[in-house]
Each structure stands twice: as C-alpha cells, then as structure tokens.
Amino acid sequence: MWGKQWYICLGLFLIFLFSFIMGGYAQEGKKVTTGAFVQVNRLDTDLQKGVSTKMDVRQMLGAPNGMGGAIFTIDPKQREIWYYENVEMKDFKREEGVIKVDVRQQVLLVFFEKGVYDGYMWFTNTGKAEAR
C-alpha cells in the first residue's frame, strides 16, 4: 500500500519537474523588453503645443529616462528635453550554439519651452545580433 503511494508521489514529482523543464524551453522565443514603451501614436492627439505641462506629459508617457537641454542653430531658443528609450528583444533562438536575437530600439525626445510642451522627435530601428 505504502509502495503505491510512493509511486504516485514520484509520478507527481516527475510531472511537476517536466512542466518546469518545458517552461524553461518555452522561454525561447519570448518577448523581452526594458519596459512597456510610451504610446507614441497618442502624442499628436493628447498633447497640445504651448499648452500641455510637464505633469500632462508625465501622466501620458510616464517618468522620463533622462533629462537634458538643447539649443538648435536654426532656432536658438533654449529647450528642455525629456528622454525616453526602450529596447525590446522581439525574438531569440539558439541554433547550433549560436544565440540569434531580433532587437527593436525606440528613442523619444520631448521638447519643452518655458516649461510647456513644444514638440517631440521619435526614432525607431530594428536589428539582428548574434552571440557565440
């Protein structure tokens, strides 16, 4: 009787172990990101140039990853900049000892003049990387 219970426990443990090992393999192909990125498509509709405040920008985009300033040669007014970034590993595969990674990077600069929203600049790029 005790032997039967022991085999049931062993069977349950093996199922448990197998599910975790399979869970480990399922990591391959998983999306990995430095955090959910801001909704760039809402910038044009939800923010108003010369009106929206920094608090409005933070409500919509979250806290910036960095802060700085800029003076452009064509328009030498000093502007404050909030910097947002995101790196997303969209896919990764292991093939014959080589790890292949698809990466997408986004950078968003939000400009402020005298403390109010003045515009933005957005970049996105994708790339592939290999690790041996």
Place this chain on the structure above:
Amino acid sequence: MLKIGRWLFLYHIIGIVTGLLALSGCTTQSATMIQQPFESDKYRTVQITRCVNRTDYMGTHDLESEATRTFTNKVRESGLFKIVPDAKVVLTCDIERFEEGSAVKRWLMEGGATQAQVVVMVWEKPDDKVLATFRTAAEVKTGGLYTIGADHYIFGAAFNDIIKQLKAWIKGNELGGLRDQ
C-alpha cells in the same frame, strides 16, 4: 520538555537563517536625477498621488493599490515629510516593471526572478517644476524556496531604496549604483 525546548531552538534558528537568506537575495539598483537642491523650509509637507501602472502585467496583483499603500506607509514611517492633501510639493509614482517571479523556479532552475521597478518624481506646484527624480529596480533572483512571497515584499524593498534616495537628497548628497539589502 527537552524535546519542546529543542524544537523551539530549531524553530528560531530556521527563522533567523530564513530571514537572512531572504534578505540576501534582494538587490536594488538606484538612479537619482536632482534638478533642484532640497529646501527644508519649503519642502516639508507633501501630497502623494496614486501610483500609475505602466507595465503590461496581467496577473492577480493590484499593482497601483499595493504600490501606493506601500509608498505612503514608507514615507510616513520615515518621518521625512508630513503628508497633507493640498501640499505644494507633490510626489508622483510610476510602476515601470513588475515580474511576479517564482520561488520554485528560482530553486529548481535558473530564472523566475521577482522584479519591481518604480520611479518617484518630486514636483513643486503651481508651476509643475520637477525638483528630483528617483528610480529604483528591486530584484529577488536567488534564495530559492526561502524567498517564497517575494512578490508581496518587492515593493517594500523598492520603496525602501526610494526613501534612502530621498534622505540623501535632503542631506544634499546624491546616491546611485548597485546596493545589496
């Protein structure tokens, strides 16, 4: 009687070891941006707004409530500020990352880390001037089964680090880098 005494002794030893292992598994990484130095006469009363969830977490935790409650308690316990609803200084809080993790996965195989990243910004009203930004990422990735429940105390670890950064700002120092808790 002797057996009960032994059990109590063993129980305490297990508790101490468990506590030490649980704490040793938690690391925090800080980033501080100071825009204005702290002015003790102006910035002693604050209001705290509800934390905003910026993650795509779909689990069972109510992140906004848990983070807001933990942050408010930590600020109150620290005694750094008096919390007043209409104070001119506002502390905003954003949850940037939350991974529930799994102590079993940490024990059986690599991975399963519990993570929380939060950012607190200090604002001065009425101009919405940013005074300082404090960001921290807390993580439990070792400790195995001793770290069961890390998803419940990870916000506490993260906001403890935010309080450290706030203290440093108040003292006029700047903190940063990786620290073990």
